[in-house]
Amino acid sequence: MSEPPVDEKQALETLKTLRAEVAVRSNRKLQARPGGLMEFVRYFWSVVEPETKLVEGWLLEAICAHLEAVSFGKITRLLINVPPGSMKSLMVNVFWPAWEWGALAMPHLRYVSFSYSSGLTERDNTRFRRLVVSERYKELWGDKYNLEKEGEIKITNDKTGSKFASSVKGIGTGERGDRVVIDDPHDVHKSESDVVRIDTVRWFRETITDRLNNLDESAIVIIMQRVHQSDISGFILEQGWAYCHLMVPMEYEPGREPFNPLGWKDPRTEDGDLAWPERFSPEAVANIEREKGSFAYAGQYQQRPAPRGGGIIQRNWWRPYTEAECGKFGVPWPKFPVMSYTVLSLDTAQTEKKQNDPTAGVVLGVTRDIWENRRLILMWAWTERLELYELIKKIEETAKKFKIDRVLIEDKASGHPVAQELRRRGRIISDVLSHNPKTRDRADFGVQLVTPDGDKVARMYAVQNLFECGLIYAPAESTGMGDFLFKDWADKVICECADMPKGTHDDLADAMSQALSHMRALGLATLPDEDELEDIEERKYRREPNPLYPAYGGLTIMGT
Numbered sequence: 001m002s003e004p005p006v007d008e009k010q011a012l013e014t015l016k017t018l019r020a021e022v023a024v025r026s027n028r029k030l031q032a033r034p035g036g037l038m039e040f041v042r043y044f045w046s047v048v049e050p051e052t053k054l055v056e057g058w059l060l061e062a063i064c065a066h067l068e069a070v071s072f073g074k075i076t077r078l079l080i081n082v083p084p085g086s087m088k089s090l091m092v093n094v095f096w097p098a099w100e101w102g103a104l105a106m107p108h109l110r111y112v113s114f115s116y117s118s119g120l121t122e123r124d125n126t127r128f129r130r131l132v133v134s135e136r137y138k139e140l141w142g143d144k145y146n147l148e149k150e151g152e153i154k155i156t157n158d159k160t161g162s163k164f165a166s167s168v169k170g171i172g173t174g175e176r177g178d179r180v181v182i183d184d185p186h187d188v189h190k191s192e193s194d195v196v197r198i199d200t201v202r203w204f205r206e207t208i209t210d211r212l213n214n215l216d217e218s219a220i221v222i223i224m225q226r227v228h229q230s231d232i233s234g235f236i237l238e239q240g241w242a243y244c245h246l247m248v249p250m251e252y253e254p255g256r257e258p259f260n261p262l263g264w265k266d267p268r269t270e271d272g273d274l275a276w277p278e279r280f281s282p283e284a285v286a287n288i289e290r291e292k293g294s295f296a297y298a299g300q301y302q303q304r305p306a307p308r309g310g311g312i313i314q315r316n317w318w319r320p321y322t323e324a325e326c327g328k329f330g331v332p333w334p335k336f337p338v339m340s341y342t343v344l345s346l347d348t349a350q351t352e353k354k355q356n357d358p359t360a361g362v363v364l365g366v367t368r369d370i371w372e373n374r375r376l377i378l379m380w381a382w383t384e385r386l387e388l389y390e391l392i393k394k395i396e397e398t399a400k401k402f403k404i405d406r407v408l409i410e411d412k413a414s415g416h417p418v419a420q421e422l423r424r425r426g427r428i429i430s431d432v433l434s435h436n437p438k439t440r441d442r443a444d445f446g447v448q449l450v451t452p453d454g455d456k457v458a459r460m461y462a463v464q465n466l467f468e469c470g471l472i473y474a475p476a477e478s479t480g481m482g483d484f485l486f487k488d489w490a491d492k493v494i495c496e497c498a499d500m501p502k503g504t505h506d507d508l509a510d511a512m513s514q515a516l517s518h519m520r521a522l523g524l525a526t527l528p529d530e531d532e533l534e535d536i537e538e539r540k541y542r543r544e545p546n547p548l549y550p551a552y553g554g555l556t557i558m559g560t
Helices: 006-024 036-048 058-071 088-102 118-132 137-141 194-211 231-239 282-292 294-300 323-331 388-402 416-433 457-460 464-468 488-498 507-521 530-538
Strands: 078-082 110-115 149-150 152-155 162-167 177-184 219-224 246-247 319-321 341-347 357-370 374-384 407-410 446-450 474-478 483-487
Touching: 006 036, 006 118, 006 162, 036 058, 036 088, 036 118, 036 446, 058 088, 058 219, 058 246, 078 231, 088 118, 088 137, 088 219, 110 118, 118 149, 118 152, 118 177, 137 149, 162 488, 194 231, 194 416, 219 231, 219 246, 246 457, 282 294, 319 323, 323 474, 341 388, 341 507, 357 388, 357 507, 374 388, 374 488, 374 507, 388 416, 407 416, 407 507, 416 446, 446 507, 457 464, 483 488
Parallel strands: 078 219, 078 246, 110 162, 110 177, 177 219, 319 474, 341 407, 374 474, 407 446
Antiparallel strands: 149 152, 152 162, 341 357, 357 374, 474 483
């Protein structure tokens, strides 16, 4: 069977370059030369994709340059986050292994490839085999090695090299490689399942290093789109592991420069510039964003598992409580105004162990500004892993400091002992107060177990309009340049709310939505149109005042 035709002039030039590489690249430590893997892709593209035209771009060249860095021993850990349609499977599982076996004269290398589905890696093994048995490939390197096994799951050669295809948590115990390739470990359709995602991350952490032939020289290459802040990429970044990170959002966002020891920089300079306009036009990208929605687009295409500015709750919806704003509440900075009602909302942890989520507490107060508009102010927030006695002490100290009226605790197993102990201590305090008036500065508050309606995401959506209408304030300080920065503890709450439902943590966000739902149920967190309707109803049934005595010409007749 003849090979698909290519441009004759281009083919001759590329063939000359590839033959030159054969002559000089016997040492894997040599520096990359012009052409390299990208030139290999150009020459053999029609073998792998005979019906599709190769559309080039700097994104492809960036992927090639980073894979070459692995080949020449510059890095052994590589994390690549690129949008769907970036030819990532073809690059890492088809062209790159064939290039190393042939052009770099390293047919002894062994590859172990994982994806969320074994069908994907087996598909790539089929395409890899098609490439290395092609007439064009054999013309260059047919005398360097011979294939011994050519199955979809495993391909081997007579130089001890192999390419093994598997899936996350699939078969492969005992299979080790010089290159462990993880291509899309998360199924996009299951990414919001905490159980599936956590299990996948655990598999990565506990088993991948066991798949390396040589812990010092063997490489791990991960190429994927982001699906959640706690996906495998998020785990690596949060742990601070020294992976060379190639991160390419579809639309450029200045200031997002990941750790890259190779010194690679995104060549774009203008906010919104596209990564691959030759392949994805502005119209196509706009359609993708509209059809996928902000969450899916932000993760899969922008490599940011929450839309810029926030998802359900936008960052810019929070109002800064600054020194300039204090005048609107009639108090000097940095005091809070007098609150008509204050709650401490808790999201309690299962245990105090480090592997569990911490207990989160949010203090929220309701007040009115000088125009009698009702406002809600975030007064304090914290997350700590505490034993029961320490947690009770923390709650009582917070309640005393902020004059808490009610402590809200989610009605779940870990919340019951906290509520019981607070109520028990509350009765003791009440007895002490009745006999010793001098102790009246002790905390005195109600305790309420809250049964939530719906899941965490639904609860946040239920209070979304309170943020959107600008009713929620958080302490901030002016930068002196017409801007402001929220307090660190407040910014943590704001970030968690903005990242839902894709965030790594949501304890503070859940405590916040619980507090707002409680305020809403009491009629203390009302929207502007609701206040207006309430005022209309009040005026409707309000009797117009009548003078006690009739007045004539400015004189009041008081009778005889």
